Amino acid sequence: MLNTIAWFQIGEFTNAAGTVFHGDINRFYAGDGTAGMFMSGFFPIMMFGLPGAALAMYFAAPKERRPMVGGMLLSVAVTAFLTGVTEPLEFLFMFLAPLLYLLHALLTGISLFVATLLGIHAGFSFSAGAIDYALMYNLPAASQNVWMLLVMGVVFFAIYFVVFSLVIRMFNLKTPGREDKEDEIVTEEANSNTEEGLNQLATNYIAAVGGTDNLKAIDACITRLRLTVADSARVNDTMCKRLGASGVVKLNKQTIQVIVGAKAESIGDAMKKVVARGPVAAASAEATPATAAPVAKPQAVPNAVSIAELVSPITGDVVALDQVPDEAFASKAVGDGVAVKPTDKIVVSPAAGTIVKIFNTNHAFCLETEKGAEIVVHMGIDTVALEGKGFKRLVEEGAQVSAGQPILEMDLDYLNANARSMISPVVCSNIDDFSGLIIKAQGHVVAGQTPLYEIKK
Secondary structure, rough: HHHHHHHHHEEEOOOOOEEEOOOHHHHHHOOOOOOOOOOOOOOHHHHHHHHHHHHHHHHHOOOOHHHHHHHHHHHHHHHHHHOOOOOHHHHHHHHOHHHHEEEHHHHHHHHHHHHHHOOEOOOOOOOOOOOHHHHOOOOOOOOOOOOOOHHHHHHHHHHHHHHHHHHHHHHHOOOOOOHHHHHOOOOOOOOOOOOOHHHHHHHHHHHOOOOOOOOOEEHHHHHHHHEOOOOOOHHHHHHHHHHOEEEEEEOOOOOOEEOOOHHHHHHHHHHHHHHOOOOOOOOOOOOOOOOOOOOOOOOOOOOOEEEEEOOOOEEEEOOHHHHHHHHHHOOOOOOOEEEEEEEEOOOEEHHHEEEEEEEEOOOOOEEEEEOOOOEEOOOEOOOOHHHHEEEEEEOOOOOOOOOOEEEEEEEEEHHHHHHEEEEEEEEOOOOHHHOEEEEOOOEEOOOOOOOEEEEOO
């Protein structure tokens, strides 16, 4: 959000033709010699710092596991260096070792500060990678002292390598290759399209959260299992992720949420049936529940082809996803997208497709577009606790809908008075199957009319 303001709003430059440009990026490429301060410091981090972190993680892994993680770390490091796309590398430690992400954020801020002190003015049209560096190097009027970024880069490569190496070993952080032996259990997402596969998957999730001895209560929302446990420390996060969960959120010692996507309710119901039949042991390295055959998932193709253009399903005001008062949504564990705070009662379909799921309390639904994108529209936060009050469904599961077609009707007066928050996430839950999305909306949006975001193949 801050980057968007700095890159596209702050500052004003008028060229010789009288055209006015706003924002650091636009002013830089228009030839404004004062622009580029909000971009320069990213080059040393993305081209050099994060590859240094990748090298540190490689050497921090035990020697016997380095071949296993080396290829992955090399590919994401090269991607960061060439293109400035750092998310694949950052996600390797963002959830496994949040302390490293905090250090990464601090070092990025220091790099921006140093670049400003040195009077470096550099810019990018896509991201701060080597390709953009080469393209803007000789840009007249705007680029200044950009050769210093290479010197800074070498310094930050060394800093990242040393800091990450020390911190990983000092705190025994579970970066790639350093998982505990128990975490080496080979489990895969079961084929939950069959009753047998769903029951096996449910059994495995029970084992992953510590078995029936640790599991005290089971509930579900449209994308997550809401579980009460005796001790959240006994939950095997890694096994949950290998079963197909995109994240595990531990709210406190007794409450956890396992992000499993649109089949959360089905998995939760199956878990209740399995528990009713008898005890399930906790997962261990010696005894791991067998899994059914995995479902093959499509792989993202890194190109710029658009596979879905979503309109806002809600009239209201756009809220950045990281500002949503729910850790699972804010951390993008449920998926990537944006949120809207509603000002009107009608919720429409954001795209053409099939309504594959409407939660039984009518507070959320999942739409599958014609190209396979799974869009979750979740009205409010913790609104499942209202047990359907304030929501009315206008279509049924399985309905073929068009963009802008009404799906839900809300009693906003009741919901604003009783819900924890009515900030409503609209996320693509299977965004990992695509190359990413581009946010189109800001400020006020109108349901069925304002473009919200675009998903790239």
